[in-house]
Amino acid sequence: MQSTETEFLVPTSVSEALESISKEDAIFLGGGTSTALLYKTRLIEPSRVVWLGNVGELKGIFASDGEVKIGSMTTAAEIAANRDIARLLPGVCTASGVIGNARVRAMATLGGALAHADPRQDMPPALIAVGAEVSVKSSLSTRRIPLAEFYEGFLETVLDPDELITEVTIPLVANRRSAYIRYTPTSEGDYPTVGAGSSVTFGSDGKIIEAASVVLCGVGSVPIISNQASQLLVGTTGDDAALRRAAEAVREIVEPQDDERGSAAYKREMASIFAFRSLKSCLGS
Amino acid sequence: MSERRIDAVAKATGAAKYTADVVLEGTTFAAVKRSDLPSALIEEIDISPAKEVDGVLGVFTAKDLPGGANLYGRRVFDVPILADGRVRRVGDPIAAVVATSREIAEAAAELIEVTYKELTTVATAREAIQPDSPLIHDRPWEYAGAVVTPDSGRNIQSVDSHGSREAAESALRNAVHVIDETYFTPGDHQGYIEPQACIADYHADGSLNVWNTNKSPYRLRDVLSSVFGLDPKKVEIMPTVLGGDFGGKGSPGDAPLCTALSILVGRPVKMVLRYSDDLLSTDGRHSSEIRVRLGIDASGKLVGGIAEALLDGGAYAGFKPVNTVNLHGIVDAAIAYRIPEFFVESKIVYTNNQPKGHMRAPGSPQAAFAFESALDELGRRSGIGPIKIRELNLLSDGDVNPYGSVWLEYRGKEVLSLAMSQPKSVDVPEGWLHGEGVAIYARSMAAVPKTSLRLRRGENGKVIAEVPIPENGAGGQTVVREMIRTGLGISADKIEVNQVSTSLLPTDAGVGGSRVSLGVTVAVANAIKLWKEMPADQEVVEITTDEGSDGPSGAYSAQLARVAVDPMTGQLKVLELISAVDVAEIVNPKAHQMQIDGGAVMGFGFAVMEDLLEEGGQPWALSMGEFKLPNVADIPKLTTALLRGGKGVGPNNIKAVGELTNCPTGAAIANAVEDATGVRIRRLPIRAETIYWGMKEGSAK
Amino acid sequence: MKINFSLNGKGTELDVDPMSLALDVIRGLSLTGTKEGCGVGVCGACTIMVNGAPVSSCICLVGTLVDKDVWTIEGLAEKMPELIDSFVENEGMQCGICTPGQIVAAASIDSAGVSTSEEIRKYMAGNLCRCTGYQTIVSAVEDHLAVN
Secondary structure (H helix, E strand, O other): OOOOOOEEEOOOOHHHHHHHOOOOOEEEEOOOHHHHHHHHOOOOOOOEEEEOOOOHHHOOEEEOOOEEEEEOOOEHHHHHHOHHHHHHOHHHHHHHHHOOOHHHHHHOEHHHHHHHOOOOOOHHHHHHHOOOEEEEEOOOOEEEEEHHHOEEEOOEEOOOOOOEEEEEEEEOOOOEEEEEEEEOOOOOOOOOOEEEEEEEEEOOOOOOEEEEEEEEEOOOOOOEEOHHHHHHHOOOOOOHHHHHHHHHHHHHHOOOOOEOOEOHHHHHHHHHHHHHHHHHHHOOO | OOOOOOOHHHHHOOOOOEHHHOOOOOOEEEEEEEOOOOOEEEEEEEOHHHHOOOOEEEEEEHHHOHHHOOEEOOOOOOEEOOOOOEEOOOOOEEEEEEEOOHHHHHHHHHHOEEEEEEOOOOOOHHHHOOOOOOOOOOOHHHOOOOOOOOOOOOOEEEEEEEOOHHHHHHHHHOOOEEEEEEEEEOOEOOOOOOOOEEEEEEOOOOOEEEEEOOOOHHHHHHHHHHHHOOOHHHEEEOOOEOOOOOOHHHOOOOHHHHHHHHHHHOOOEEEEOOHHHHHHHOOEEOEEEEEEEEEEOOOOOEEEEEEEEEEEEEOOOOOOOOOOOOOHHHHHHHOOEOOOEEEEEEEEEEOOOOOEOOOOOOOHHHHHHHHHHHHHHHHHHOOOOHHHHHHHHEOOOOOOOOOOOOOOOOOHHHHHHHHHOOOOOOOOOOOOEEEEEEEEEEEEOOEEOOEEEEEEEOHHHOEEEEEOOOOOOOOHHHHHHHHHHHHHOOOHHHEEEEEOOOOOOOOEOOOOOOOHHHHHHHHHHHHHHHHHHOOOOOOEEEEEEOOEEOOOOEEEEEEEEEEEEOOOOOOEEEEEEEEEEEOOEOOOHHHHHHHHHHHHHHHHHHHHOOOOOEEOOEEOOOOOOOOOOOOOOOOOEEEEEEEOOOOOEOOOOEOOOOOOOOOOHHHHHHHHHHHHHOOOOOEOOOOHHHHHHHHHHHHHO | OEEEEEEOOEEEEEEOOOOOEHHHHHHHOOOOOOOOOOOOOOOOOOEEEEOOEEEEHHHOEHHHHOOOEEEOHHHHHHHOHHHHHHHHHOOOOOOOOOHHHHHHHHHOOOOOOOOOHHHHHHHHHHOOOOOOOOHHHHHHHHHHHHHO
16 A cells, blocks of 8 residues: 555656656656565655656667667567677676576566666676666756766666666677676576676787676675776786686675675685686687 | 366366455455564554554454453464564564555554564574573463473473483494584475465354465364354364465464454454565474484494484474474484484474474474484495495384384385486586485374265266365375275266365364375275265265374385585585385375475475575565575476385375475485585585585695 | 556456556456465466566556556466366476466467477476476476477
């Protein structure tokens, strides 16, 4: 029972959606998997809900020469099943296919997931590792934020309440390989103890690493990005010794906490091991 | 085709009606304000904000309960319907709201303000038995049905034991090799998918109808009539389908509360637990700490053993139904072995945790984990080997078991060798360590429970069987149909099996203890005999069977677990669980197989996954997001080998099966982990992390 | 708020709070084959089919069903009798509380992407069963997909 009935709006365009959000306590609703839970347990009581399910321009996956754009209302299942994603962004494909269960994947949207900002989510490390940027609109402004700079804390992002994620853009880079790997030692249906997204970009000779990225979930209040690991990889051939040094660097920067998915000490060890395995998987062996 | 289970179509089409599906005219809905603290005095309850909510029909606390009735239980009446001045666990019901909808009731209950005076929390069984531990109940011996006395010791719910401690100690002193280790298992929940639900409909004439997620309707009737001083003839427990049980639905659940509320508001009152409340407030498996000492002579023969179990019974003893208020699975720990001097003690204590009750083979999964791990360790440490030590000590025909009885047959060695001889079919992932472990479990099945049953002529030559038990999924009603089909030689579509209310049959002991098939088969066999002799003008035969015993006999299982461990992370994959199961005749092969498979999966969950995470008086696993149950992608390959030709009991020559395969799994997997890694696990659930640190420690040595 | 959608193949208009849960609304229509289990989208007992995909009705706000094609076990039982038969013949159930959800999940499998036993297990991993040990459920789904 809520005290007054929540207003439920169903806009059909982004501009209509942005106008609708002006009211205080109004929230955007994507797939609703998280919002419905928060609402039914009375943790949120919005006066107005702006459901984006009928905004067609927020849906779809578009691959061009230089980039892939994913609309914010695209579901995890749609991303996982998309052939362009599978071919161009294998890490993103893997991450979107392992979230929760088939029902969650059918409902959960990319924009909703990013805005929810649970640091155990699989998608953010996979996306950050390939340089994803988030396009955000409000009725007054438009901005594009690197996903690497999007998270501020547990369930906290840089978004203002009237801002809407419209799409995520992933640049396509020649000679880049990417991967995502998760570790769920108890049940496949669990959040990961640690998840590791990574990418490695070779120079034009195809031998020397020019750029790299290692990003982890489950081991901090936000996705953890290891710049040092990247630096340690650049200039190497991606041999095991280099990967091991990079993985070792990850150990130093993660900020895990004890919980039923593992002690902080164990998660720290696993972060390093799965960073290594993710990189190894990037390199195709 | 017609032999498929009797309830299949109704269940597959969604037509089967469970308690939560029952809608009565004028139903009201209840919700409960629960304690936030594990141990506190209640100083004040402010119900006024809840009373003011539109749609709320009444808000009640302990002082409002009709006739002052408050305490209930299955054997010991120590569970308050609503907390009376004190809370003893997080989740204790303090006040109840009745409203026109479930949502209104739940939202109003949240508005109730309770002022507490916090008391010291007794968070573990170990703490509870310390001489200076706070008392959870001041005078527990005064509760109706209590088995303790003022001399029993602090916070004791019950102590059960067998054998002579002195003789066993002496035998251990003379042993050549002794193992002395302590094993731990966590609080668990039955994990049925249907949360507990109840509708109570009390009428001005003193009659009461109750729909409840309960498998023991006749016992529930007796509890309700006793608590509220009602005429048992006017208390009618209505038929319902149970959405899973595994022991958890033997408790009265919320029937006492809903009955009280229905008396108070004069309308039907329905309460369906949210699953988070079911995890918080029902009657799961006791967590345990079990010290096992076993000694062998130079030839490897067991000469003595002592098992001392300390179990956390939580805040109330009232959910244990047996006379001992204990768990016979603990005392029966050594039932498969020849041990000249064996002493076992099972001590269950009060704490400020969730009260615990019966869960699939009460006490046995804990005891089997401890005993079969200790025996394995002794086999390895002594150099005799884990298989050989079992072969040397399993009982053989003619032997007296440690409890002084001689079974018709002992098939431990046969099930072990059958499990060992099965082909292995799952590959070990490259680079992973591989190990195998076995464990054995046996249970007695002498008791034949009382029950009653009626056969009635229907139209067009139909035979209608009226039974007293709800179908909990195990297939009891299909067994009835199958016996009538074969006994009378009529086709399945000419047979109906209906559960009827407690007013329509005299008695039943309830579903449980793997005895449904046995009790039912005795009654059905007798009814069929009468039916065949029945004169043409007679319409009905009715049978009541008394408690009896057959045997003494038992049933065995042996499990072989094959595991793989990632040497880098400690990740454990159970590749395969091979269950060898001792059987006689099988009435319903598919249901029998599902009892074996479902048991093995439940044993797997207990071994590697399930944990209520009770800490500091608070269970932390309060949703299925945190309390993980095995899903179809998690489970190992399941292989079954049936050891046929056993000597069963009852008219159909059967052996119990429902609790055979969930008991040995924890030890079988732990034993396999040591085989693979050298790391000995003495605490369930087995975590990858424990194996990881264990391997690190091992390699550092 | 008035909500229009197709329920079990029939155009339906309901006047409900759009923030109510699809589970409660559906069960309120006497379609009690959809069961409440965990209430947090994990167990799958409340699975309904929305535009061909499985959805946890316990965490689905009914407002999001506007214009959608929604099926419950009752409708699917009529529409896909061979799938029901597959569960009945394989006895893919014991207590039955998870069964409607298992069947709705199975009905939403696109056999193009899911056909091997392992793929079936991965797809069905969100539907818990505490009774059967899953073997008969997997057999039921395999039989169903083999025929279709």
